[in-house]
Amino acid sequence: MHETALVRNLVQRVEKLCADEQAQRVVEVAVWLGALCHMSPEHFTDHFRQEAAGTCADQAQLRIETSDDINHPNAQDVLLRSLDVETEDEASP
Numbered sequence: 001m002h003e004t005a006l007v008r009n010l011v012q013r014v015e016k017l018c019a020d021e022q023a024q025r026v027v028e029v030a031v032w033l034g035a036l037c038h039m040s041p042e043h044f045t046d047h048f049r050q051e052a053a054g055t056c057a058d059q060a061q062l063r064i065e066t067s068d069d070i071n072h073p074n075a076q077d078v079l080l081r082s083l084d085v086e087t088e089d090e091a092s093p
């Protein structure tokens with residue numbers, strides 16, 4: 001349940017950023033997984049795909065960095081590192 005809430009929150013932030021940028025879709029999402037967030041990259045990907053279905057991030061590529069530092073201040077978190085979006089101008093031929 002904790003994992004679902006973390007990923008749901010991240011997808012909501014991605015949707016807001018997408019709307020703020022008036023983007024058509026998210027091309028790539030780069031995230032950092034803390035050592036104590038209890039998710040492997042595969043597990044995160046599964047949760048992300050489920051939560052992003054039907055959103056602007058539905059088909060986004062994922063770039064996932066993992067940490068093994070259990071003493072990092074964000075060791076329990078999933079952090080959004082960067083977001084690459086496509087705007088209407090970029091989508092037009």
